[in-house]
Amino acid sequence: MDFSALAYKIFQESITKYHVKNDVDQAFINPYKEDDIDGLLYRKNWIDTVQWHYEDIIRDPDIEPHAALKLKRKIDASNQDRTDLVEFIDSYFLQKYRTVEVKNNATINTESPAWAIDRLSILALKIYHMKEEAERTDASSDYVKKCHQKLEVLLEQRKDLSAAIDQLLSDIEAGDKYMKVYKQMKMYNDEEMNPVLRGIK
Structure with a gap:
């Protein structure tokens, strides 16, 4: 099985499992070993799935300001978890291909x-929810x-x-x-780099 097919299968499992309860506060249970690539992929999509629904909730025009602020903090934390996990998955690939002899004319990919x-x-989430709308x-x-029509484009x-x-x-x-991993270095989460956070220390 190609890696993309394996990943997509696991993403579908995660999305389906989430929608059994369809609750952003439900407990996360990983059916795979946490540090295996299957477990990383499952956790990655679960983060994305919960955040998808956070984004729906926060767009409620009647949401109370305090609840919106609390949810915004959850979205920020989710974004950080997502970024950290993507970098962790890249570390898996760096380790997997560490012994590959890179050719002299090798190029780097844009991502x-x-x-x-x-x-x-x-994309798996878009397809799932667009299918819901189409039905x-x-x-x-x-x-x-x-x-x-939109579903056909997504597929x-x-x-x-x-x-x-x-292919990559x-x-x-x-x-x-060859691949390199550049850490995101998000400045707004850093208490020294964000002037607002630095000012209230």
Whole structure:
């Protein structure tokens, strides 16, 4: 099984499991070993799935300001967890391909494998929810038709992105491409770099 197919399968498992309760506060239980790539992928998508629903909730025009601020803090923390986990997944690939002899004419990709996989995880969520919309019985036929059309585009995007991920990994394994991991270095979470946080210390 290609890596993209394995990842997508695990993403679907995570999304399906979340929607059994469909509750952002439900406990997270990883069916895979935490530090194995399967466990990392499952946890990655679970973070994305919970945040997807955070983003829905915070757009409620009637949400109370205190609740919105509390939720915004959760979204910030979720974003940090997501970034940390993407970098952890890239570390897995660095370790996996550490002995590959990189060719002299090898090139670097515009994004690392894990950030491409991050896009696939989000795409899995888009496909799941667009399919839900396309199957609604309480919506107009015009709306349902448009959602079907959008779903077709998303499915094509999944096919293209999956192929690109597998090709990138194949190229890295063959030494035709090499990877580097640049830490995100988000400044607004740093108490020294964020002037607002620095000012209230």
